[in-house]
């Protein structure tokens with residue numbers, strides 16, 4: 751499928767991550783970081799490596815999974831880790847995870863040294879159909895959702911269905927519910943197509 755061009759960046763579908771190699775080559779990043787949570791570090795980084803077998807070295811920044819960790823304390827931890835790794839303005843952050851990782855990773859990247867490049871590789875259905883696209887980043891304050899954030903576009907978004915094979919039924923349904931919501935709000939034909947899909 752052809753990539754969708756959206757506000758200055760591309761969303762690639764089932765590309766096997768091959769355009770990512772071109773982006774890395776073209777931009778000559780000083781360092782590449784992969785930001786993941788405990789689950790995506792275990793389940794998705796091996797898939798990421800297998801798709802990009804010749805990727806040059808990257809460092810992994812891992813955080814606890816869950817919405818309760820999408821907060822400023824974890825951001826401070828990530829900013830300090832970037833500093834410890836010697837990350838400068840020319841480094842890249844690849845957010846590999848669900849909406850918590852793409853929201854918080856995007857926020858950390860868009861504010862670290864006044865903004866470094868980031869790429870989203872969403873690994874939940876919800877983040878593929880919603881959270882990873884559109885450039886909204888953010889974190890929660892005192893459990894109030896998305897209180898602080900930025901509008902910052904990723905360099906690119908990669909939608910790869912292979913990441914969904916380890917996702918629980920509950921998380922798949924959560925993403926599917928979001929798709930139904932999109933259909934109900936803006937696209938009747940899409941909504942009907944989704945129901946037909948569900949009936950199969």
Ligand SMILES: NC(=O)c1ccc[n+]([C@@H]2O[C@H](COP(=O)([O-])OP(=O)(O)OC[C@H]3O[C@@H](n4cnc5c(N)ncnc54)[C@H](O)[C@@H]3O)[C@@H](O)[C@H]2O)c1
Nearest residue numbers: 789815848849850851873874876877880881886913916917
């Ligand atoms: N920025 C936006 O426009 C936007 C839009 C919608 C939602 N959001 C945000 O997205 C977040 C919710 O996203 P979510 O539902 O993806 O939550 P999430 O990131 O917490 O992921 C849900 C769970 O699935 C696990 N997981 C992720 N990928 C996996 C995989 N491939 N296999 C197995 N487990 C995997 C995660 O570790 C986590 O435990 C919320 O914080 C919400 O505010 C943002």
